[in-house]
Amino acid sequence: MTTAPxxxxxxxxxxxxxxxxxxxxxxxxxxxxxxxxxxxxxxIEDTDRSRYVADSEAQIFDALAWLSLTPDEGxxxxxxxxxxxxxxxxxxxxxxxxxxISEGKAYKCYCTSDRLETLRKIQQAEKAKLLGYDGLxxxxxxxxxxxxxxxxxxxxxxxxxxxxxxxxVRDLFRGRxxxxxxxxxxxxxxxxxxxxxxxxAMAVDDHAMGITHVIRAEEWIPSTPLHFELYRAFGWxxxxxxxxxxxxxxxxxxxxxxxxxxxxxxxxxxxxxxxALRNFLGLMGFSLPNDQEIFSYEEFLKHFDLAKVxxxxxxxxxxxxxxxxxxxxxxxxxxxxxxxxxxxxxxxMHRQREFADLPEDQLPTETFLRxxxxxxxxxxxxxxxLAPELMTSYEVNPQLLAPIISLIQERMHTLxxxxxxxxxxxxxxxxxxxxxxxxxxxxLEDARNALAAARxxxxxxxxxxxxxxxxxxxxxxxxxxxxxxxxxxxxxxxxIAVTGSKVSPPLMESIRxxxxxxxxxxxxxxxxxx
RNA sequence: GGCCCCUUCAUCUAAUGGUUAGGAUACUGCCCUUUCAAGGCAGCGAUACGGGUUCGAAUCCCGUAGGGGUCACCA
Numbered sequence: 001m002t003t004a005p006x007x008x009x010x011x012x013x014x015x016x017x018x019x020x021x022x023x024x025x026x027x028x029x030x031x032x033x034x035x036x037x038x039x040x041x042x043x044i045e046d047t048d049r050s051r052y053v054a055d056s057e058a059q060i061f062d063a064l065a066w067l068s069l070t071p072d073e074g075x076x077x078x079x080x081x082x083x084x085x086x087x088x089x090x091x092x093x094x095x096x097x098x099x100x101i102s103e104g105k106a107y108k109c110y111c112t113s114d115r116l117e118t119l120r121k122i123q124q125a126e127k128a129k130l131l132g133y134d135g136l137x138x139x140x141x142x143x144x145x146x147x148x149x150x151x152x153x154x155x156x157x158x159x160x161x162x163x164x165x166x167x168x169v170r171d172l173f174r175g176r177x178x179x180x181x182x183x184x185x186x187x188x189x190x191x192x193x194x195x196x197x198x199x200x201a202m203a204v205d206d207h208a209m210g211i212t213h214v215i216r217a218e219e220w221i222p223s224t225p226l227h228f229e230l231y232r233a234f235g236w237x238x239x240x241x242x243x244x245x246x247x248x249x250x251x252x253x254x255x256x257x258x259x260x261x262x263x264x265x266x267x268x269x270x271x272x273x274x275x276a277l278r279n280f281l282g283l284m285g286f287s288l289p290n291d292q293e294i295f296s297y298e299e300f301l302k303h304f305d306l307a308k309v310x311x312x313x314x315x316x317x318x319x320x321x322x323x324x325x326x327x328x329x330x331x332x333x334x335x336x337x338x339x340x341x342x343x344x345x346x347x348x349m350h351r352q353r354e355f356a357d358l359p360e361d362q363l364p365t366e367t368f369l370r371x372x373x374x375x376x377x378x379x380x381x382x383x384x385x386l387a388p389e390l391m392t393s394y395e396v397n398p399q400l401l402a403p404i405i406s407l408i409q410e411r412m413h414t415l416x417x418x419x420x421x422x423x424x425x426x427x428x429x430x431x432x433x434x435x436x437x438x439x440x441x442x443x444l445e446d447a448r449n450a451l452a453a454a455r456x457x458x459x460x461x462x463x464x465x466x467x468x469x470x471x472x473x474x475x476x477x478x479x480x481x482x483x484x485x486x487x488x489x490x491x492x493x494x495x496i497a498v499t500g501s502k503v504s505p506p507l508m509e510s511i512r513x514x515x516x517x518x519x520x521x522x523x524x525x526x527x528x529x530x
Numbered sequence: 531g532g533c534c535c536c537u538u539c540a541u542c543u544a545a546u547g548g549u550u551a552g553g554a555u556a557c558u559g560c561c562c563u564u565u566c567a568a569g570g571c572a573g574c575g576a577u578a579c580g581g582g583u584u585c586g587a588a589u590c591c592c593g594u595a596g597g598g599g600u601c602a603c604c605a
Binding site: 011012013015045047048050051109113116120124127128129130131132154156171174177178179180183184185187188190191192193195197198202217218219220221222223224243245246248250252253254280283284285286287289290291292293310311312313314315316317319320321322323324326330408409410411412413420421473476486487488490491492494495499501502503504505506507508 | 531532533534535536537538541542543544552553554555556563564565566567568569597598599600601602603604605
């Protein structure tokens with residue numbers, strides 16, 4: 001579609017955790033840059049001092065890097081169009097605003113926020129159709145302006161929107177959109193603290209940075225006429241605007257942190273793989289030929305075409321992401337999964353401090369899912385207290401994880417879910433009651449017998465024998481049959497004794513990982529306890 | 531409320547005027563099985579509604595309904 005190199009950008013505000021919507025926009029912007037041989041720019045829109053969060057910028061950058069959506073230019077990377085932080089470009093905005101004032105295209109407004117608030121209340125009370133600034137200062141004479149300035153009255157700069165006719169804007173997906181000029185208002189361009197608003201900063205920077213395509217969220221459509229008029233006032237060519245659909249909560253409202261995890265840190269902490277999340281975001285409003293749902297970024301690029309974006313707002317379905325992440329985990333080479341798990345555990349050790357001393361069931365991931373009733377099967381966890389234990393053991397014995405990985409790989413959907421399977425390999429004492437050992441239609445006596453039989457079978461076996469697994473299987477069947485049991489009920493008590501749970505990776509493989517001594521010790525402990 | 535955008539299974543989507551409207555997630559059942567998974571097979575399930583245009587409409591047009599966004603010295 002577009003063959004000329006596109007210069008595109010993502011322009012987040014450093015006001016909190018890095019947002020999943022930022023990653024979504026970054027993906028589509030970067031894809032356009034990469035398919036056209038252009039550049040993808042990160043610009044930090046830190047023009048709101050009251051909402052500024054110091055860590056935020058670094059986290060945004062880290063999160064994008066985590067997702068391999070690293071910008072070609074940006075505050076951390078440099079580039080020919082810097083600085084890339086708006087707070088460092090203030091003179092540019094001031095100059096632009098002054099230019100508009102001197103050309104009669106903008107004006108100083110001395111209205112106090114009190115007046116504005118009162119105005120708003122009146123408009124609401126009157127159920128006025130048009131809400132917003134009434135243009136009082138638009139008609140101020142030069143003398144009045146001079147007088148106000150002489151008195152050093154604080155002021156903002158407002159744009160003179162045309163008052164007659166229609167304003168046509170173009171959207172790549174929607175074509176021509178027409179707005180009535182009279183329904184527009186004179187928006188603030190420069191705040192009284194000398195910082196620009198989004199509108200001014202965006203126009204000035206996109207022009208200065210040579211942005212060719214503005215791919216942004218749909219929520220910006222209502223201010224697009226302003227943006228077109230601004231470009232016109234400056235005498236600049238407007239870039240192509242493409243308004244992407246908004247990611248949605250389950251109730252179809254714009255995705256929000258009260259109703260959905262929106263922080264990229266959350267996804268990382270829950271153990272989602274960046275390539276899976278990126279793939280999932282690529283599925284939002286876009287699809288590849290032949291029903292292909294799992295794809296690398298390179299494959300995504302091969303088929304990427306802005307014209308094929310679906311503009312109905314997609315609901316962010318955590319359940320499907322969970323499935324997709326499981327697919328990615330299963331496709332990882334075992335050694336790679338091990339590496340990811342170790343990295344994840346290390347990270348969790350640090351994050352744990354930030355999670356304070358919350359009990360495990362109240363860690364952010366768990367709490368969130370419970371509160372918002374995501375299906376119980378989506379149990380994104382964090383390793384929590386297990387991480388230090390895991391890392392200590394791993395440092396002593398780097399061979400530790402490999403055999404375990406092969407047992408849990410096809411069971412995990414997130415790295416965090418390793419927490420469901422790993423404790424049995426590190427914990428020496430389980431909390432169980434005799435009742436836990438009683439199988440359906442069975443007795444405690446059956447359980448004791450099963451433990452004794454299994455103990456004997458294991459004690460006399462050679463764990464190193466290549467056909468150990470097969471041998472154990474055969475013997476277990478024989479012993480079960482001798483006791484008049486099926487294999488399941490026979491192994492049930494053994495599973496509890498050895499793993500501490502009714503649910504575990506395959507029993508014999510798990511026992512082999514534990515080793516003969518530890519397995520026998522656990523069986524003895526259980527026998528003594530019941 | 532004004533303005534604007536959107537509308538195919540519960541969810542993500544395919545079908546660029548001719549298909550029994552396809553796939554995936556979720557759900558259900560069966561198979562496999564040593565619990566849990568994973569895997570295999572099958573089932574459930576949609577063109578919001580009403581009018582046109584057309585031999586023929588999910589697809590084009592109009593209307594209605596529904597949903598969403600926006601109306602800050604936030605972005």
